[in-house]
Amino acid sequence: MRKLRIQASINAPGRDACEKPSWALSAGQPPAVSQQPGTVYAHVGQSFASRAYDVLIVGAGRMGAALAWQLRQRAPHLSLLLAEEGGLPNEEGATILASGVWHSDVPDEQRERAERTRALLGERLQPCGVLTLSEQGGVPPSVPYPASLADAAVLPGLRLDPRGGVYSPASVTLDAGQQAVRLGADLMLNVRCELRGGGQVALHRLSVTNTHQVVVDHTVTVTAAQVVIASGAAGPHLIENGLGQPTRHRQAYRQLPRLNVPSGPDSPVVRACGFVLRPHSGGYVVTPPILHPDPWGYQPVGGRLAGVPVGLRREVVDSLLPHLEALPALASEALVVGRSSADIPGAWLALPEGGWPRWDRLDEQHVLLLGGPHADLTGLAVAEELAEALAQG
Template sequence: MSAADSASTAPRSQVWAHVGQPFTPDSFDIVVVGAGRMGAACALYLRQLAPHLSLLLVEEGGLPNEEGATILAPGVWTAFDVPEGQEAAAEWTREQLLSGIEKLEVESRPLVELLRDGADTVPSSEALAHAPEALALLDPQVYPCAHVDDRALTYRPGQLALQAAQQAIRLGANLLLNTRAEPGVGQVKLHRLTVTNTHQIVVHETRQVRARAVVVAAGAAGPVLVEHGVGLHTRHGRAYVQYPRLNLPTSAQTPVLRAGGLTLRPQNDGLTLIPPIHHRDPQGYQPAGGQLTGVLTGLRREVLEDLVALMDGLPALSSDRLELGRSSADIAGAWVSLPGGQPDTIPTAEQPAPGLFLLLGGPRADTLGLATAHALATEVVATLD
C-alpha cells in the first residue's frame, strides 16, 4: 500500500503522548521532525495548503519542548532586522503573528535603538519620554540619539510553537511526542522514549514509517540528523548563546532597547539581555567564563567584552542587578542554528536529497521564520501533488 493510499484510511488527528499508547501506522505522506516554532508552523501551513495529505509531527520532548532554542528565543519582530529584499516576507510574518496563529499573545512594543550619533534620529530622551524606567538605564550623554521602530512586536516563540501545533492538529495533523527521530530518504526511524524508575531516558521501542516527504526542523540538531540520515555534509554551523538578565522593574510601556548590538527585551518583570552572535562555534563548544561572585557565568568571552564596552552608556550593566549565570528561562544556554554559519543569515529551507527537506530558523527567525516555513510548505506540496 502506498503512502497516499494509507493516507485515505488512516485515522485523523491522533496524538501519541507516551509509550502506553500503541503506535501502529506504517506510512504518511509527510513527516515533520521537530515541533519547535519552525516545525510546528510548517506543519500548520502544510495542513492549510494540502488537507488531503496525511501528516505526522514528531517531537523528542513535550509540546513545546523546553530544551530547544524556541523556548529561549527573544520573540522580537522589528523592521530593523529585515535584510534588503526580504521586506515582503517580514510583513507577511508580522501579519501571521497578529492574526494567522490562533490565540497567540502579541504585544505592540516599540523598539528604540540607542545611538551615539547619526542622521534621521530623534533625541533619546524624547524617544523614551513615556518610559522613565528605560530612560534611567542609559547615560543620555553617551547615547543622545535614537531610531524608533513603532511597529515592533513582542511575543513568546514557545507559545507560538504550542498554538501552531494545536491548530495543525485541529486541522488533521497527527502528533507523536517523546520520540527521537532518525530521518532518511523516504523513511523515518522512530525511537519512542520512556523514563525508568531511576529517571533514565531509554528507548522503549523502535518503529519505522515510510514518508513521501520528510521535513527536518529540529533546530541545531537538524543538519546533524540530515548528515547521519543521508550521509551528506551540510554547510551549517551552530553557536552557543545565553541570555543574561537585568533585574530592573519594567512596565507595559517599557520599549525594547538596543545598543551596540545588545538587545534588552522587557520580559518577566525584568530585562532579558540578547547579545549579538559573533560567529559560529566549534562542535562540542562549552562556555568557560569562570565564576563571578561565586556564580558560574557560562558566557563566551566576547559577550563579557560586549557588556563591559557598553557599561559607560548603560551604567545598569555594572550594577548588582545583572545576572550572568542564568537566563530568564533558568536555562544555562541554548544552541541556535546559523544557516551558512553566519550570524546574520536569514532563515533557510533547502532540499538536500529527493523528498528530504531541511528547515532552519536561526537569529532572524523572529522576523522572517514564519514566511520561510510557509515557503517550504508550499514547495513540499508542489512536489507531492
C-alpha cells in the same frame, strides 16, 4: 540527562502568562473543518501502528510547528506526522527561550518575509515599540530615553519603530502545533528521529526509567514521501549522520540572562550595541549578540567575572565588556550572572549559513528547515514558503 515531561507541555501555558489564552493564527484561510483531528502520541503507552505518511516533520519547534499548521491548511490531502524529541515546544530547545521581538530593521531582501511574518503573527504581536539606540543622532522629543538602561551621552541616537512588538514564540509554537493536530496532523512527542535515507525515518520512542534516565523504549520505522528536518541546531548533524550530507550551517549556545531593571507594560524593547533588551515579568530578558559559532563537542560552561565563577559564558562577558559605558545597567548588579551555567537560561541555536531563516531541498525526499537568530523576524514566512512548495508537490 534530559528529563521527559510527558504530556506536560502540551497543555502548558505560554511563557508569558499575560498572553491571551485562545488565538488563531491570522492567515485568512478558512479552516479545513472537514478534517478529523489527528492523533497525539504523547508517550510510549500509546501504541502507534507504523504507516506511510506524505510528510514527516522532524522537530516541533517554532519552524516545524508552523510548517505543520500551514501545511494542514494548504494541503489537507497530505497526511502529516509532526515528531518531536521533547514536548511542544521542546523544553530545552531554542524556541522556548527566543526573545520574540519583531521589528522592521531588516535588510531589503528580507523585508517581504518580515512583513509576512508580522501579518501571520496577527494579534499575537503585542505592539510595544522597539527603540534602537546608536552613537549618532539625537533623541526625538516625543520619545523618552530609556535612561535606566543606557547612557544618552554615549548613545544619543534613538529611533523608534512604532510597528515593532513582542510575542511569545513558545505560545505561537504550541498553538500552531495544536491547530495542526485539530486540522488532522498526527503529533508524536518524546521521540528521537533517525534518518535512514530514502524517506525512511526510525522513530525511537523514548521512556524514562525510575532512575530518571531517558531510554529508547522501542523503535518504529515509518516512510514518508517528504521528510522535513526542522530540529534547529541539531538538524545539520541529523542530516550529516543520516544522509551523509555535511552542511555549512553552524550552531552556538545562546544564553539569555535576566536584567532586574524595572519594566512596565508600556516599556519598549531596547536594541543597542548588538543587545536586545526585552521587557519581561517586570524586568528585562537580555539577548546578547553571538560573537562566533561554537565548536562541535563544546559543553557550555560558565565564565569568571573579576575572578569569581559566574554562570554567564565567558563569551557573553566578552560581548558585554566593550559596552559597559553605553549600557551601564549591564555592568550593575541588576544583571543576573548566576554561579554556574545552569543558572542562566540558555539553548543551542542554529546559525544558518547567511544568517537568516531558510529552507533547502537536500534530495528528492528531504528538506532542511532552519530558523536561527532571526527566526523572530522571518521564521513564519519561511515556514509558509516551504508549506507552499510542499503543497504544490
